[in-house]
Amino acid sequence: MNNGLEHAALKAKQRAIREGFPETMGLRAHRAISWIGRAEACGEDDDARFIFLWIAFKAPLLRKSVDRQASAFPGRTYPTGSVTGVPRAV
Secondary structure (H helix, E strand, O other), X not given: OXXXXXXXXXXXXXXXXXXXXXXXXXXXXXXXXXXXXXXXXXXXXXXXXXXXXXXXXHHHHOOEOOOOEEOOOOOOOEEOOOOOOOOOOO
């Protein structure tokens, strides 16, 4: 990538502006940027790069609340026992 979206450039930008954001938002941005770095390290493995970039895309959406529920959208909660948000079988 030569468009300013490389891991090092994103990491530097996030560090420069993170003081103005809530801690949870900074953590989610840090996680996404870390996954972008992992995708860059894949070399020519396009499948792995796709998976890591997908994780980077989804990483900022995950947040855990105090009641052990995770929700990307306010007012909607999902069981934390499931990665996909689908309840576990009883």
